Amino acid sequence: MGNAEVPVDGEASGGDIQVVARIATLLDCLDPDSPYLDTQITAKALGVGRSTAHRYLVSLEKRGLLRRRDATTYELGPVLSRLGTLALSRLGVLDAAGPVMQELCRAIRNTVVLSVWGGRAPVIARVVPDNSRITTISVEVGRSLPPDAAQSRLFAAYHKLGRGAGRLRTIDDEDLRPVGGLMTARQVYAGGGFKTVAAPILTADGSIVATLAVVGLAVFMPEEEDDVVSEQLVAAVSRIGVS
Template structure:
C-alpha cells in the first residue's frame, strides 16, 4: 500500500463502515458506533431484568460477541454504576439504575406525596418510616423520614438495597402479580404460607435478632391498583410490636391508603 494508505487485498481503499457520523432526519449527526453501544447496553439491561444477574458468558451470548468485548461492556457499565458485582463472576443492578428508577417513580408523584404522610406516621409512632421501590431484584430505599425523638433509632440511607429477608421484600414478592414492576430470578425469604398471610392482611413483619431491628411494611398502590412502593416502619426491635393489628400496622395501612388516594387526586394532599 502506497503513501501509508489502508486498502483491501486489491489495493483499493477500504470504506470505513463501523465509524463515522450517520445523518438523521433532523440534520444531526450521530456516530453509528454510538448507536450500537446504546443498543448493546439496553440488551444487557433487559437480560439482567429477566434473569436477576448476568455474567461474562451470558453477556457474550446475548450480544453475539467474544468474551473480551463483553467484558469491556460489563466493566464500563460497572464503572458508570449501571451494574455492580454480586460476587466474583456475576453482576446485578447498580446504584444509578436504582436512582433513575426512583426519579421515574417520582414523576408519578409517589415519593413527593408520601413525604407528609411519612412525617406524620414517624412523629406519631416515634419511629423511622421508609418508602421503598423495586429495582427488578430487590427493594431500594427511595425516601426516609428518620425519628430523632429517641436516643437510639434506626438510620437508613436513600439508595440502600434491602435484602430478601426484609419485610419490604416480602411485601413486594407477595404482591408481584399485582405489581408495576417486572421481577427477575430469585425470591423473598418467605414461605408460601407467609406470603398468603401478607396478601390477606396487607402487612409483613420481620425481626432481625442479630441486628436488633424490626420492620413492619405494607404495599402502596397507584390509581390502577398496581403496587408501586412499600411503606414501612423500621425501629429498635423492642419498640416495634408484631401483629397485623398493632397500632403501627394500622398506621401504615392508613398511610398507604392516603398516599394511593392522593395519587388519584393530588389536590387532596395540597389542601391538607
C-alpha cells in the same frame, strides 16, 4: 439525486447504534431473581468473548451505570438508581407521601420506606431514615425487592385479588393480616435481626399503586406491637391521596 444518510459508526441493522443496543440488552438481563451481572452472563447475552464482556462491565462501572458487588459480579450503579428514581418521581404518590412519611418516622422511630411496582417487582422509591437511635438500618432507593419481602407479597396479593377489600380473607398467608379494611404484611428476616411491616397505598378504585412500610431492628419492633404499627401504617396511607 438526494444525499444518502451516512451511517453512524457502529450502527447496527434497524438503525440502532450497536453499543447502545448492547447496553440495553445487558441491562435487560437484570431482574429480582438475577440482580447481578458477571463476565459469563455478559458474554452469553451479548454474544462476545469473555475479555470483551469484561471490558463492557468495567466501562459501565466507570460511568456509574454499574458498581462492583464483589470480585466477579456487578449490580446497578448510582447513575441508574438516580434515573430510576427520577422516572418514579413522575408518580404523584411520591410527593403526596413525603410529609406523611416524615411524620410517621418521627412517631414510630423506625425507618419508613415507600415502594412502587417496577414491572417485575416492587422498587424502593423513597426512604425516610430514622436517625433517633445509634444503630440504624440503611435502605437504598432504586433497589428491587425479592418475592418474599412483605411489600412484594402485598403487591402479589392485591394483584391476585383484584379490586375490593371484601375479598381479603381469601389470601392464605399467615403474615398477611386485614387491618382497618386493608391488608397488611409483616416479615421477620433470617436470623430475626430486623423486620418489616407494610400496608398498601390504593387508588380510589381499589388498585394497589404503592406500599408503605416500616423497617427496623426487631428489638425495636416487638411482635406484641405489630398490631399498633399496622394501625399506624393504615392511618398513614389513608392520608396519602392518589388519583
